[in-house]
Amino acid sequence: MTSADNLRAFRRGGRIVIVGASLAGLRAAESLRDEGFTGSLTMIGDELGEPYDRPPLSKQVLTGWVPAGGTTLPRRRDIDAEWLLGVPASGLDLATDHVRLADGREVPFDRVLISTGVRARPWFVESEAALDGVFVVRTREHAEGLQRALAAGPSRVLVIGAGFTGSEIASICRERNIPVTVAELAPYPLVGALGAMIGEVAADLQRAHGVDLRCGVKVTRLEGDAQGRFRRAHFDDGSTVDADVAVVALGGIRNTEWLQGSGLAAGVWGVACDTGCRAMDLNGLITDDVFVAGDVARCPNPVYEYRLISLEHWANAVEQAQVAAHNMVHGQADRWPHLSIPRFWSIQFGVNIKSVGVPTFADEVVVTQGSVTDHRFVAAYGYQGRVTAAVTFNNAKWLDHYRQLIETAAPFPPPCATPDQPVDTKPVPVDFPGPTLLAQGATVVVTGHDPGERRVTAAHQHHR
């Protein structure tokens, strides 16, 4: 697309392929039509059926209230797309502008949106992961299976990993009056996302609701019986827990393997892009016709020193999809940057936990409103004297104020008192347990000497 004429022709009759037919893909498709794109639109997805919403899968579905098949996403409009479902994409050829499907077919495009999201990280021992009663929760099939297992009245459920999903599942077990053990390698639940102070609150919350919470332990082995049913888990401290159900909640893996060899900056961290959602190639150069949105995107945020950030957040998927769609059908001068402040929520143990900003981008945290012991409070996070994030427990009505503090780089700790500020409030170190999964060894290799020939190649390509 070099000229306005080309752009007009593209909007009228171009070909857009969206790889990944979940929330981000669907919203992008709707936005493309809203923006007046009348060309052909192809939706590629590895799961069958219409796009569905995932957050209810670890909540309403597991309580048994809502069937797993009942979370199909409502449509904002018709999208007049061709749907290629049930077969994953296996490659992206940017020399000929084709998406390759696992069944060998090739789908040509003028512009492509990558929204392949993440999948659940499976238990690391395949044979143990295959035991009856061992679950992950990402798809509706997963949720349906786990719901059935919970409804069968297990003697105990073991949840491995006390991040948001693991904690939500533990909460539902208690709601269903099922004994539950939560095993977490870190010292507290949620600590990787929210730090030690909030982690401690989350631990209290779990124990107050009868969760057998074991922190600082690693599950080393899942043991099955002769029928291949999960029966017992072994911990690295030598202890064991007997349970009928194990839920592996160890986070996600970004679906980027299909992009190997595509020349894009894709890896375990996601697909790097600019704030306009245009994908970066291996050299860190921005491409023109490849866009990224949703959980798989790794996008710089100017508020956080332009760091590339991947977010598995619902609102982020929706907002990036809209920005990506807009930019796919607009020229450079009319492009939008994706600049929103991350927002997140989790519902567990009767508490609405919400956050704004990037809590991991902080060195201190302070309770600014409410009471920690009552589980009703606001905590603000600061980095080098400015507010960078906030978390609320049952205090969501105040959160938007903190978004503004983040956007205006307001001083931290917030200098002005509020009527319900705790009297003895002092900032404390935020205390995250070491660097989160950033780099797992070298993934790229730089070659060449002159500026004109220096290039990056992916490590797996290089060693091939």
Next chain:
Amino acid sequence: MTTTETPDTLHRILDYSSRADPYPLYAELRRTPVARQEDGSYVISTYRELADILHNPHLSSDVRNMSHPMPSAEGATTPSFINMDPPEHDRLRRIAMRHFGPPHTPGLVTAMEPALTATVGGLIDDFTGKEQIDIVDDLAYPFPVTVICHLLGVPREDEPRFRVWVNGLINAIDYDPRTDPKEKLENGVQARKDLHEYLGGLLAQRHGRPGDDLLSRLANDDGPDGRMTDEEIISTANLLLIAGHETTVNLIANGMLTLLRHPQILERLRGDPDLIVPLVEELLRYEPPVHIIPWRAAYSDVTVADTVIPKGSQIMLMLASGSRDPDRFHDPDRFDPDRRDNQHLGFGSGIHLCFGGPLARREAQIALGELVRRLDRPRLVADPPPYRRSPVLRGPIHLLVEQNGGC
């Protein structure tokens, strides 16, 4: 955004002569989103600034946080939660909510729907044979009063008594010591005392007698937050009694007035009763029952749109102006029930969002729906109709409508 002084515009808005159409003056006010007044108080009139400050934890609803507290009819009595800050506000509101809505009593409003429809139906039955109806006296007032009396457990037949007190209180809401006679405040104080005494008498009978009404439930129930003191119950009942009908009467009357001014929409509604749902939302934006939050206080320095409002300042929030802000709403002075983007300020926002909003919505939806269905070619007798005094709770005092040959 600069801070300039617009005392004249505000005084003209508060003046009774502009009651029928304050909107052009709101537009004038919005030229200065955060306007400092001569007396050091501030007026906020634009949507985004209002939405921001309603979520700002440095804004206080407690009169004691003003450097120069204005005299109020609430006087020395225990304030209700509308005039309190967290955590006390939150605690009292939670206790009251236990008996009115989710999570503890989620089905209360929907369970009232048949009774709401029947009450409206009965009042409209009484229109039979009348060629001229006063929408206010014949429906918009008696309907919500009946509902709130039933809900609270206040005898309906006492209405003539408490009507006087409620009016006295409402009249004193916007008391301004610089321009208003002292009697206005004194009447308010006396009215508050009388109403307080009356509700205290009712409450005394409820202790130890569990019942379904709110007074009985508050008097006898012990939830996780404990029980309200008698003073707290009386203040809460007082608040709900006043808010429960003084606002809904305006919503219904303003609604009928607006429909009669937009006959094509009225006709559409007749053929498409479901339109009432978005239509009432649009009413809450376009002709809301509550125009102004007369005062809030800056608990500490509050920054709004680059203006620092110093600690202790009095802040007036012009909600109805915000809902007509062209920077937020497309074509804001057009009544458009099809409006999709309609995040209005009709019930406020933030922790003080109208406690009874869901009930008020259903009352207005049912009342207006039935009026439109059953009135035969209704016509306004006078436009504009005569208005009540208050610039805060704004609505017609009478709304005379003619129709053909009864219902």
Next chain:
Amino acid sequence: MRVVVDLSRCEGYAQCAFLAPDAFRMHGEEALMYDPDPDDAQRDRVLRAAAACPVQAILVDLLEGRPEERDVPVAAASS
């Protein structure tokens, strides 16, 4: 009918849980749990709940009643 709530916008006002209590439930004081596929019998209530949301976070399928515009995906990619 299909419903989704943007819970990152939701501030827990519970207006929906008042007006359509079978489809929208509060989990504790502030957290909303909802039925993303409520029964058609609840249609009126769900529409009232969506209209009343103070932060306009509830999306009801806009293609409802227009099935011809819902390009239902094919069962598999083998077409």
